[in-house]
Amino acid sequence: MKILLKAKNFILDILFPIQCLGCGVELENLEPKKRWVCPECLKKIKTRKDQDCPVCEQFSEEGRTHYKCKKETALDGLWVATEYKYEVVNEAIHKFKFNFVKDISFSLSEILIKSILETEEYGDFQDLVLVNFSQESGEKKVYTEEEKNKKAETIIVPVPLHKKRYNWRGFNQAFLLSEYIANKFNLEICDNLLFRKRNTKPQTKIKSMGERKENIKGAFFISECLDVKNLIKNKNIVIVDDVCTTSTTLGECAKELKKAGAKNVWGLVVARR
Numbered sequence: 317m318k319i320l321l322k323a324k325n326f327i328l329d330i331l332f333p334i335q336c337l338g339c340g341v342e343l344e345n346l347e348p349k350k351r352w353v354c355p356e357c358l359k360k361i362k363t364r365k366d367q368d369c370p371v372c373e374q375f376s377e378e379g380r381t382h383y384k385c386k387k388e389t390a391l392d393g394l395w396v397a398t399e400y401k402y403e404v405v406n407e408a409i410h411k412f413k414f415n416f417v418k419d420i421s422f423s424l425s426e427i428l429i430k431s432i433l434e435t436e437e438y439g440d441f442q443d444l445v446l447v448n449f450s451q452e453s454g455e456k457k458v459y460t461e462e463e464k465n466k467k468a469e470t471i472i473v474p475v476p477l478h479k480k481r482y483n484w485r486g487f488n489q490a491f492l493l494s495e496y497i498a499n500k501f502n503l504e505i506c507d508n509l510l511f512r513k514r515n516t517k518p519q520t521k522i523k524s525m526g527e528r529k530e531n532i533k534g535a536f537f538i539s540e541c542l543d544v545k546n547l548i549k550n551k552n553i554v555i556v557d558d559v560c561t562t563s564t565t566l567g568e569c570a571k572e573l574k575k576a577g578a579k580n581v582w583g584l585v586v587a588r589r
């Protein structure tokens with residue numbers, strides 16, 4: 317079956333080669349790292365320089381939640397890689413989410429990685445994400461036993477999809493992005509920790525902020541397994557999603573993770589609508 321699927325993909329690639337979403341150039345694609353944006357267009361995508369507070373969306377250093385906004389969210393901060401208004405970004409996210417083009421995850425994760433590494437100054441967020449990553453060598457950081465005991469681990473957690481929606485789409489876009497991020501930065505990924513209880517309405521379809529909060533409230537829960545709780549106690553967590561709107565979804569996830577003992581919880585998304 318797998319061979320048949322591979323043969324089918326091979327034929328499809330010859331008949332309909334992938335064209336860069338930015339400039340239309342035909343891309344030579346090698347599984348599993350399928351590019352939908354050519355390296356030239358990727359370079360042109362500007363990453364966000366100034367990050368905002370997840371709650372009030374006003375400037376905040378490194379995207380940390382303002383002190384005064386802390387009562388509104390359990391998120392310690394939010395890192396947004398780029399802007400939704402860029403056509404390439406917009407189209408890539410749309411194809412990924414609504415046209416079920418799974419392979420776009422690679423190009424989107426390239427944007428995430430670029431924004432994390434290219435920023436001028438490293439702060440709280442980089443401390444979490446790059447804890448096991450050496451910038452100089454691009455490889456795994458090596459720690460002594462003593463250092464190992466002192467440092468806090470960081471875990472990547474994708475925003476979970478409800479089973480129904482997963483079956484409909486065939487993949488969880490947040491999980492695919494999480495996988496690339498975890499691999500790149502040598503972090504653990506945990507997708508059996510947080511689950512979605514209710515099949516909520518898509519947040520984008522709801523206009524009022526109050527209704528959005530109500531819609532997502534209590535939508536997530538932590539696995540009952542005690543080992544899982546031990547796993548995240550005092551750990552830092554980065555929750556990954558493709559886009560976010562008001563950050564209420566990420567905030568709800570963060571709330572559950574903190575209840576279970578997580579230390580710092582940050583959000584990471586490609587763009588904010």
Ligand SMILES: [Zn+2]
Nearest residue numbers: 336339354357
């Ligand atoms: Zn291009």
Ligand SMILES: [Zn+2]
Nearest residue numbers: 369372382385
């Ligand atoms: Zn704020």
